[in-house]
Amino acid sequence: ETGVTQTPRHLVMGMTNKKSLKCEQHLGHNAMYWYKQSAKKPLELMFVYNFKEQTENNSVPSRFSPECPNSSHLFLHLHTLQPEDSALYLCASSQLSGAEYEQYFGPGTRLTVT
């Protein structure tokens, strides 16, 4: 595997379900991010992790719960979601310092909440 991978690619869940999204980066980066992408809206940054430590939580509802067990893996745990949470969830990674500011994105998980 290369780059940033995300599983599953598609997820349909009911409002009472609990599910998790998984992200893995194979780039040796030390920062990871979760974004929400909705149609015709800017990408919304949800969470940022530096070296496994969460540094940002941009007013995300508690029904989204991130977990970063190590610098290569990132999870987003979902529970009691709302239909408006249906979106593409993107994971990204980057280096923390130096000239490499580029964020590398995974292909995303298309989430549908019914």
Next chain:
Amino acid sequence: QQQVKQSPQSLIVQKGGISIINCAYENTAFDYFPWYQQFPGKGPALLIAIRPDVSEKKEGRFTISFNKSAKQFSLHIMDSQPGDSATYFCAASGSGSSGSARQLTFGSGTQLTVLP
């Protein structure tokens, strides 16, 4: 002050034409301005980026023009091809605190269609 405004929302260009997408920002602390390209079913991928110490950067058919005083930057795609049809996002970030990850503020995206 964190917003990045992008226009147009959609753009249709004939093959061989020039595609121009514009972005404006307000936060003067921004010092890194990337453009991302996203194809359906894929995540965004970095296309080209610029820092405010230069007014223009060119990579192949893609050029960023940067106007620091106006707080605007734009992407020009020369000799546009049908394979360039995708959604383009501008973004901006500042240096933040030492050791912290840079946060990108994205524009709302431009859907480019290049007609054959």
